[in-house]
Amino acid sequence: MTQAKVGDVVRINYTGRLTDGTQFDTSAGKRPLEFTIGEGQVIKGLEAEVAGMAPGDKNTVTIPSDQAYGAHRPEAVQSLDRSKLPAGIDAKVGTQLQARTSDGNLLPITIVDLDDKSVKVDANHPLAGKDLIFDVELVEIVKAA
The missing domain is CATH 3.10.50.40 (Chitinase A; domain 3)
Incomplete structure (x- = not known):
């Protein structure tokens, strides 16, 4: 065969x-x-x-x-000022977003933690x-x- x-x-x-x-x-x-x-x-x-x-x-x-x-890359997890999120986003843990890289490509990111002032996002593949x-x-x- x-x-x-x-x-x-x-x-x-x-x-x-x-x-x-x-x-x-x-x-x-x-x-x-x-x-x-x-x-x-x-x-x-x-x-x-x-x-x-x-x-x-x-x-x-x-x-x-x-x-x-x-491998999970710790450097792909970053905290952002919550004001950087687009208006109207229902930000909660698990929400998937897209960020634009410096070369114009879209990068999927996931919210992994947040508080009133900041959002922690992870660009690692889930x-x-x-x-x-x-x-x-x-x-x-x-x-x-």
Whole structure:
């Protein structure tokens, strides 16, 4: 049976969980996730797991944070003066916002703490610093390299 390799376009079904069992994402009830192996469209560890699988194969893999969303970077957590928030924002812990970087790109940030004068925001990916567990099924190789 043909195994998936770098350059192949593949479709997978997956469920992602944290090590405590909390599910953070799944393809259940949706179309399978389609991506090209080797193009960085999904996290490195998941891409590496799919390479070598054959259609119909199912695996459960633990992906360390350095092969997922990287380490949590303390420098990406900053306090801002609350007056810097746009008017009309319902600021509370967990609120997701976007900041514009110096080169004009949008950066997703999450409010992690606040008081009357300041807001602490985190620009880390919400899964940064976490090992992830994926149940993966290779549904098909759509286009071989």
